[in-house]
Amino acid sequence: MTSTESIEYWRWTESRWTNPDLDWKDADIITAGIDVGSVSTQAVVMVDGNLYCYSNMRTGSDSPDSANRAINWALEDTGLTLNKIEYAVGTGYGRVNVPFAKRAITEIACHARGANYMYGPTIRTVLDMGGQDCKAIRCDQRGKVTAFLMNDKCAAGTGRGMEVFADLLQVHINDVGQMSLVDDEPEPVSSTCVVFAKSEAVGLLRKGWSKERVLAAYCAAMAHRVVTLLERLGVENDFAITGGIAKNIGVVSRIEKELEITAPEPNVDPQLAGAIGGALFGKALVEKARKKAG
Amino acid sequence: MKANYGYKDGSGEYFITVDTDLCDGCGKCVDTCPEGVLEVVENELDPLAEELVARVTEEHRKKIKYSCAPCKPTGESRELPCVQACEPRALTHSW
Ligand code: SF4
Ligand code: SF4
Numbered sequence: 318m319t320s321t322e323s324i325e326y327w328r329w330t331e332s333r334w335t336n337p338d339l340d341w342k343d344a345d346i347i348t349a350g351i352d353v354g355s356v357s358t359q360a361v362v363m364v365d366g367n368l369y370c371y372s373n374m375r376t377g378s379d380s381p382d383s384a385n386r387a388i389n390w391a392l393e394d395t396g397l398t399l400n401k402i403e404y405a406v407g408t409g410y411g412r413v414n415v416p417f418a419k420r421a422i423t424e425i426a427c428h429a430r431g432a433n434y435m436y437g438p439t440i441r442t443v444l445d446m447g448g449q450d451c452k453a454i455r456c457d458q459r460g461k462v463t464a465f466l467m468n469d470k471c472a473a474g475t476g477r478g479m480e481v482f483a484d485l486l487q488v489h490i491n492d493v494g495q496m497s498l499v500d501d502e503p504e505p506v507s508s509t510c511v512v513f514a515k516s517e518a519v520g521l522l523r524k525g526w527s528k529e530r531v532l533a534a535y536c537a538a539m540a541h542r543v544v545t546l547l548e549r550l551g552v553e554n555d556f557a558i559t560g561g562i563a564k565n566i567g568v569v570s571r572i573e574k575e576l577e578i579t580a581p582e583p584n585v586d587p588q589l590a591g592a593i594g595g596a597l598f599g600k601a602l603v604e605k606a607r608k609k610a611g
Numbered sequence: 612m613k614a615n616y617g618y619k620d621g622s623g624e625y626f627i628t629v630d631t632d633l634c635d636g637c638g639k640c641v642d643t644c645p646e647g648v649l650e651v652v653e654n655e656l657d658p659l660a661e662e663l664v665a666r667v668t669e670e671h672r673k674k675i676k677y678s679c680a681p682c683k684p685t686g687e688s689r690e691l692p693c694v695q696a697c698e699p700r701a702l703t704h705s706w
Binding site for chain 1: 612613614615619624626655656657658659
């Protein structure tokens with residue numbers, strides 16, 4: 318084995334952040350949203366509905382453990398502790414396995430709510446491109462879902478698929494999008510299913526295609542696949558993309574081109590949308606309970 | 612809200628759509644369905660509301676083409692049993 322083979326090309330950068338302008342000690346309602354996806358887990362803490370701190374890391378083999386590690390990392394050095402969080406919401410694929418969550422909420426509702434916070438109330442269509450599936454969502458000015466569509470059939474061809482490709486072509490996952498922007502756009506690969514696309518890619522490489530062109534063909538295929546999903550639901554402006562693939566300019570720019578529409582640049586990590594939505598629902602549920610209690 | 616469950620594959624589009632604004636959670640579609648494709652649950656897409664609505668079970672979402680095959684309308688466009696059972700007309704199918 319040569320040394321290059323041990324490089325983990327698929328490994329994206331985990332991160333954490335604390336808002337320097339907020340102090341949780343002044344807060345009335347502290348809530349958390351934990352999005353345990355098949356590939357990544359995010360923990361977000363919001364004070365009075367404002368983003369206070371977060372962590373974004375890889376999901377481990379065990380959902381409860383991933384949720385615990387994510388919230389602990391998010392809270393690191395903030396002085397804030399789990400017992401001060403009034404309401405935590407679990408979302409994503411592992412949502413029912415968040416030990417400290419009071420409630421599990423589907424990621425469709427959370428992504429719409431999160432996109433509304435991140436991109437503003439003009440967002441009407443949200444495309445969530447997650448680790449293992451993608452969902453097209455329509456929402457109103459409050460981030461409430463008005464329609465949704467997900468392609469349940471083939472779970473492959475999204476974030477996880479991109480990791481497989483990065484690994485296969487030995488290109489770092491962060492560079493895949495940029496590298497795929499070639500001048501002579503090739504035909505998309507015929508399948509976005511990881512297994513088929515992988516063997517198709519190997520075939521193209523053997524034929525002498527550059528890595529860049531193979532990546533272009535794959536990103537184009539992925540973009541085309543989600544555009545069909547979006548078109549069935551109907552796209553209304555403004556349009557935003559959430560989830561890990563939102564950071565892949567190769568896929569995003571091709572979706573924009575096919576739809577003749579521009580998605581706004583995210584001001585926070587688009588992978589956080591689900592967790593942010595969860596934390597905001599937490600706040601709304603606390604307010605609702607307080608109102609009831611009088 | 613229009614909740615679409617299902618998928619599109621090489622042979623066609625297989626979606627069951629529940630209009631949750633029309634659905635009153637009566638459960639008649641659930642009782643009519645011979646395959647257990649439908650269920651009535653809290654509206655998961657609107658966590659702040661507490662009303663019940665119908666949805667396609669997780670288990671059947673990936674295979675409704677097959678699950679619903681026994682119900683394929685025959686002869687003159689007879690309505691599917693679940694669609695027929697739904698008084699508020701909240702259920703539609705893409706086929
Ligand atoms: S078409 Fe038949 S099997 Fe399918 S949901 Fe309706 S009643 Fe059930
Ligand atoms: S029969 Fe119609 S109204 Fe009743 S639960 Fe089913 S979809 Fe809803």
